[in-house]
Amino acid sequence: DVKVTQSSRYLVKRTGEKVFLECVQDMDHENMFWYRQDPGLGLRLIYFSYDVKMKEKGDIPEGYSVSREKKERFSLILESASTNQTSMYLCASSPRLRGRPNYGYTFGSGTRLTVV
Amino acid sequence: SQKIEQNSEALNIQEGKTATLTCNYTNYSPAYLQWYRQDPGRGPVFLLLIRENEKEKRKERLKVTFDTTLKQSLFHITASQPADSATYLCALVWAGNMLTFGGGTRLMVKP
Helix, strand or coil: CCCEEECCCEEEECCCCCEEEEEEECCCCCEEEEEEEECCCEEEEEEEECCCCCCEECCCCCCEEEEEEECCEEEEEECCCCHHHCEEEEEEEECCCCCCCCCCCEECCCEEEEEC | CCEEEECCCCEEEECCCCEEEEEEEECCCCCEEEEEEECCCCCCEEEEEEECCCCEEEECCEEEEEECCCCEEEEEECCCCHHHCEEEEEEEEECCCEEEECCCEEEEEEC
16 A cells, blocks of 8 residues: 655644655655645645656745655755644645546645644 | 535434535536545545546445536445544546645534
8 A cells, every 4th residue: 555654743843943844655656745734724735746856836835845855755844934834734645647547646644733 | 716615514414324425616627536535633535536527436335426517526425334424525636637625524424
């Protein structure tokens, strides 16, 4: 089974800190994604990557950056954490879906980040 | 603007009945539609995918329909069990790789 592992289940950080959220997948997937999930707002895409060193902005990239130096690892960086970035962060991976219609995204268990 | 709508109110049903969840979308032309299950505090888990040229897909007690004319998908769980209680998310696949999620519907199955 594909596994997507997020480094922390819970994190508490102070306002202004630089925060790194790490995600590793073990199935050689091309695509990796970072979402945040908030009550009433659903899943919102922050950034995605379709290859090593490639990144694309999602719907809400402000205040975030990403890094993908290796195919299996996709990092989300909060440059200067703020209280409005308190949220559940979910990493996901998938193969390229075109031509592979039976695959969904595989999600990690999430990191609940609290910024105080 | 593009929208994916799922009933935000929880659906409460009795064990053994069929649960039916609805996903409506506007201003999309999705190639595929997917359904996910999410338990509290966990990431979503992929359940089923249906293509635009398929009317219906089944997997064990799950059935999904996809009507591109109505721009609607229905997700059915037959013979529902308390263990089916969770939030169910629909998601549209477009532009080859991109997935956009609805807000989810919480299902509560009472014994």
